[in-house]
Amino acid sequence: MDAMPSRPQSPEQGPQERKIPWLAVSDDTAARTSGGYWYHREWHRPAADVLDPAFQDKLMDKLAELTG
Template structure:
């Protein structure tokens, strides 16, 4: 199974707002391409993609100590359940 991260860009949606500068049409094309293409570049895994271009992810992606600190911080700030 292949797994990749995709940044659709800042697109004009309810979440992105009407002034988002990216093209809404381009926002989904990379996901479609990765899911359906037989091109060798699309048949890769562990990638970070933006408009069919593979990007170098932030160095924290490979920093397990940072990831553990982040998870601890997020867990300590979890909102109390209201049930």
């Protein structure tokens, strides 16, 4: 997988320029997927921990501890 960009990409930059509107308005089954994320015009599955409710609870507890 490519390294993550060092700054956010705007819709006007590079190969993403048509992906953002497509995701926003498409009825295409691929655009309506859930449980993953899009990066460089390709759908990716997140790390397994992200989908684990126990991990999610621990993460939320830690974030609450850090932010009050």
